[in-house]
Amino acid sequence: xxxxxxxxxxxxxxxxxxxxxxxxxxxxxxxxxxxxxxxxxxxxxxxxxxxxxxxxxxxxxxxxxxxxxxxxxxxxxxxxxxxxxxxxxxxxxxxxxxxxxxxxxxxxxxxxxxxxxxxxxxxxxxxxxxxxxxxxxxxxxxxxxxxxxxxxxxxxxxxxxxxxxxxxxxxxxxxxxxxxxxxxxxxxxxxxxxxxxxxxxxxxxxxxxxxxxxxxxxxxxxxxxxxxxxxxxxxxxxxxxxxxxxxxxxxxxxxxxxxxxxxxxxxxxxxxxxxxxxxxxxxxxxxxxxxxxxxxxxxxxxxxxxxxxxxxxxxxxxxxxxxxxxxxxxxxxxxxxxxxxxxxxxxxxxxxxxxxxx
Ligand SMILES: *Cc1c(COP(=O)(O)O)cnc(C)c1O
Numbered sequence: 001x002x003x004x005x006x007x008x009x010x011x012x013x014x015x016x017x018x019x020x021x022x023x024x025x026x027x028x029x030x031x032x033x034x035x036x037x038x039x040x041x042x043x044x045x046x047x048x049x050x051x052x053x054x055x056x057x058x059x060x061x062x063x064x065x066x067x068x069x070x071x072x073x074x075x076x077x078x079x080x081x082x083x084x085x086x087x088x089x090x091x092x093x094x095x096x097x098x099x100x101x102x103x104x105x106x107x108x109x110x111x112x113x114x115x116x117x118x119x120x121x122x123x124x125x126x127x128x129x130x131x132x133x134x135x136x137x138x139x140x141x142x143x144x145x146x147x148x149x150x151x152x153x154x155x156x157x158x159x160x161x162x163x164x165x166x167x168x169x170x171x172x173x174x175x176x177x178x179x180x181x182x183x184x185x186x187x188x189x190x191x192x193x194x195x196x197x198x199x200x201x202x203x204x205x206x207x208x209x210x211x212x213x214x215x216x217x218x219x220x221x222x223x224x225x226x227x228x229x230x231x232x233x234x235x236x237x238x239x240x241x242x243x244x245x246x247x248x249x250x251x252x253x254x255x256x257x258x259x260x261x262x263x264x265x266x267x268x269x270x271x272x273x274x275x276x277x278x279x280x281x282x283x284x285x286x287x288x289x290x291x292x293x294x295x296x297x298x299x300x301x302x303x304x305x306x307x308x309x310x311x312x313x314x315x316x317x318x319x320x321x322x323x324x325x326x327x328x329x330x331x332x333x334x335x336x337x338x339x340x341x342x343x344x345x346x347x348x349x350x351x352x353x354x355x356x357x358x
Contacts, residue, residue, distance in 0.1 A: 002220045006183035009218060009252050013176055014065035018092050019057035020049040022184045025194065025325065030292040037313035039323040041196060042295070043185060046302075046330040051091035051127060054084045054330020055208050058177025060092045063164050066173060067098070072162035074099040074154055078134065078143045079166075080107040080276060082300065082334045087120040089164065090127035099159070100129040101150055107137030108276035112340050119337030137275075140167035168205070168240060172247050175211030179248075182215025185325070195322030196223065200312070202305035202329050203227030203237055203266060210244035210259075212327070217258040228308030229268035230301050231275050237266045270307040276300045278338065281307040283345045286335075298331030299338040305329075 024047065028040040048057035067075060075093040079086035079102065086102045093100035102124060108115070124131060132150065134143050144165050151161040164174075189196050199216075203209040209227040216223055229237045245259040270281050278299055285307040289295045297303045309326050318324050335342075 003183045003186055005219050006179060006215055010176060010180055013062055013173075014069045015061045016064035016068060016092070016096065018050050018061050018064065018095065020047065021058075022188065023047050025185070025188050025192070028293050028295075031289065034288065034292050035310060035313050037316075037324075038197075038318045038321040039195060040313075041194060041323055041325045043181075043325055043327045045181070046296075046328045046332060048330070050088050050095075051123060052087070052330070052333050054088060054332075055178070055327075056085045056088040056174075056330070057092075058181055059085075059174030059207060060088060060177075062173045062176045063162070064092050064096055067162035068096065070160070070162060072098065072160045074101065074159045074161045075164070076101045076103070076147050076151055076161055077164040078103040078105060078147055080105055080137070080300075081111070081116060082108075082120050082276065082337050084120060084298075084301075084331045084334065086129070087123045087127065087333065090124050090129035093129070094127050100127070101132060101147075101154070101161075102129045103132045103134050103143060103147055103150070105134045105137045105143055114340055115337045118339075119333045119335070121337070123333055141169075144170075166205075168243055168247075171251055172207050172210065172244050173251070175207040175214070175244065175248050176251075178208045178211025179215035179218070179252075180211075182212050182221075183219060185212075186216070186219055186221055194325075196325045197321040198318060198324045199223055199225045199327065200305060200309045200324060201225065201227055201327040202230050202301040203241065204231040204301065206237065206240045206244045208327075208329060210241050210248055213241070213263060214245050214248050214252075214258050217263065218252075218254070224265060225263070226265045226267055226308075226312070228305035229266055229271045230304050233271065234266045234268040237268070238264055241266065267308050267312065269311050270304050278303075278341050278345050279307075280345055280348070281311065283342060285310055286342075295328070296332050296335065297328070298334045299342065300334055301331045302328055
C-alpha cells in the first residue's frame, strides 16, 4: 500500500497534536458468537483522548493547526445541544490556551431537562466554554452567520477569532483527520495481517466518512466503506459525501478524482425516527456491545451505526468476507443525557434482534 502518498498529501497542512494515535484495532469475538457473519473488528477512535475521546480529535488537529498558524486566540463552533464536537473543541481550545465560544442548536425535538444539562453540556461548562444557543436545528447557513456575528463582536473587543463552520460550503479541513486515519488503518491491516475487506462508519457531516474513503482510494486501496446515516436519508447523504469528497480532492490538489460515485455507499435502515432519536435497534446494539464485549456505544452515532452493521450482518451482506471493521467514533458522554429516552424504549419492550444470552 502507498501509505507514503497520504503522508505527502497531508504534509502542507499545519497540524496541532491533540489525539492519542494510532488508536488500536480490537477483534470482537464474543459479538461474533452472538451474531455470526464474518470476523468483526473495531477501530477504537473512542480512545483518541482529548476529554473522553472520539472522531473529532482527529478533525480538530487540522482546524487548530490552521487557527494557530493564523494567530487566533478564540475558537468558535456550532453543534447540537449534546454535540461531541463542541465538547472536544472546548477541550482543544483549553489545551491550546484559547478561549472558546460554542453555539448549541435545537436539533432534537421533545428533549427533557437531563438532555439539556447532563452529558456533554456539563462537560462544556467544566471545560470553560462560553455557551450561546441557536433556535434552529436545520439551518446550517444561518447558524454559521450567527457565529460570524459573534466573531465580529469579539474582533471589536480586540480578540482574534477562528470559526469552525457547520455548512458543507466551507473547506472540509477536518476530513484530513480521516485521510490520515485511512493510512493508519492500512498500516495496521498490513502489520497485523488483518482480514479486513469492508469498513463501516457513522456518516453525519460526512467529513469522517469522506476523508476515510478518499484516503483509502488515494493510497490505492479498494476496500469498500459503508456510511451509516445518522443525520439525513441515504439519498441526501449520498449527495453530501459526493460534495465533500469533491471539495477534498480540490483541497488536496489531486490531479484526477480518487472517489467514484460507485465508491459512495450509504445505508439508512436504522436512521428512523431521525437525528439524535433512539429506536429499539439502537438500544439493542448498545446493550449487546456492553454485555458481549464490555464496550460502550453512544445513542446518537455509534449505537445507530452499530445497529446498521448488525442489520447488514443479519441480511447476510458480508457473509463472503473475511472480516469487517467498525469505526467506533466515540460519543460516550451523551449516554448520560439519554437515560430517560433509553429507559422509555426499554419499557416499550421491543423484541431483541439477537439473543444476547450466550
Ligand atoms: C460527529 C460524530 C460522528 C459523525 O462524524 P461526521 O464526520 O460528522 O460524519 C460520528 N460519531 C460521533 C460519536 C460523533 O460525535
